[in-house]
Amino acid sequence: MSLNVAGTGTAKPRVARAATRDRAGRVGRRRMRPEQRRSRIVAWIAVVVIGAFGFLPVYWLVATALTSDTQAFKIKPDLFPREITFSHFTKLARNEDLFHYMVNSVLVSVLTAVLSVFVSAYMAYSFSKFRYRGRKSLMNLVLASQMFPQALLLVTLYAVFSSLGLLNTYLALVLSFTTFTLPLCVWMMKGIFDTIPDALIEAAAIDGASRWRTLHTVVLPLAAPGLVASGLFAFVRSWNDFVFALTLTGSDKQTLPPGLVHTYLGEFQTAWPDLMAASFVVSIPVVAAFMILQRYLVGGLAAGAVKG
Template identity: 70%
Template sequence: MTVAFSRAATETREVAGEEPGARRRRRGGRADLRRQRVAAWAAVAVIGCFGLLPVYWFVVTAITPDGAVFRFPPRLFPTSVTFSHFTSLGHNAQLLRYLLNSAIVSLSTAVLSVIVAAYMAYAFSKFRFRGRSTLMYTILASQMFPQALLLVTLYALFNAYHLLNTYFALILSFSTFTLPLCVWMLKGFFDGIPDSLIESARIDGASRWRTLHSVVLPLTRPGLIAAGLFAFVRGWNDFIFALTLSGPRTQTLPPGLVNTYIGEFQTSWADLMAASLAVSVPVVVAFAFLQRYLVAGLTSGAVKG
């Protein structure tokens, strides 16, 4: 019994001697984890301020009276608020025309890009033909060139065929820039569809056309939505092509807002901010509802393409 008691006492002293060191290590680990969390949240706060501060100032300018817009020093929190800049938008018939033009051009660009890209991506994914890889990478390489370099060529081409100042010129020019990414995005979705499923449809008597439209396309609906959203936003936000290739009748919102509120001697900043904020709402709402499809499409195209 004496020997057992001595052994227990020895083990107790050893454990007691080890506890402070282990406790210090645990405390150090928790402290390091706490510092990492604080650093991560601090980085998120800095990045969030960097990204959201311009948006906040955008909103503040839109609700600030005209006489207080150029006040110096500027105030982070406005002392007086007005919504007259928003209410006046409904009475601007020209602005509503720009909004309609943007909707027509953007939706048409999205539909055309998705239709053409779906057939191209399916051919690249499920067919093997000579020059396939070269053509695929050539399409992707077209994204490496600045789009403004093609503006002079497109202007001369549309002018020769009397297509300037038409919706068709804008839709066609926007589609040429959205197609490469849409093709690669959809190809990633088509690569994920097993060939055995397509072979089963062929065995059941379905033609290639019926297999594509009744079997494959319904399974790639997220990719089609992602490609359509990308093309829509591209057509909605373009400025330089819409300014150069369109006229007063077909001009879209980005150049229309500039021509309406920015003049040679005076700029209506509050009205411009209010109009820009109002016309951004449709895109923000659409992106909020469909962003998961866009992320899935970009991820699929990046991993499987």
């Protein structure tokens, strides 16, 4: 009998607490003001609109790639493909030019990412941990370089590379892409170095470590998320460039964006389904790299945005 009484005694408070929570929830829902409801509805509408703005182009790309040529060139295209075909994807396996353009893109993007991270790490560390004459002016100069349109510098860079004999080379693309990715990488890395306490660097100096060793064995490992974020930004920026890759190099050194245009678009052809299929396939490496390094990217951007 005592066991039943004890069990009943413990069950009653649980039922009472559940009833209290239920009443509180109903009261909270009844107390929601009309302004709060309108703001919540507006927020959801904004989320839907932004999501549609981001995902509808991707859906249209995939839908066009799966559509036959006759359906793709209709005057009134269908929102959903009526006949799904994978023939445009199978053609990619027989396209040797596409593989050549992809190799060029990988080579140029990787070199640009490595060079951007290498240079920006030393520049940002100098701006963050050293005090010398002209430091703020150099920092503002690096930031001001982002104010000029990149296409405006194309003529100047073309003339410089032509005088140096660097046209139609990978080096011209790597240097031009690094020029545009470096300012943002420097400021991102500076924000991350600012979060590293100076006491940690002083402790390494007391232990006998040189400045060079302190940077490579203490500071850079702590700034790894920022290095990954900067490298990923430089990689994606060089992977997606069209104007400089089209102007500074010929057909044998061109990367994917101008290579796809030359392959599928022209005066006598407009192979939109084939172009969409190729665009979908070549975007997979970038998406995969972003998904793998996403936590480092978010950590690096967050660390660089807050000064400790």
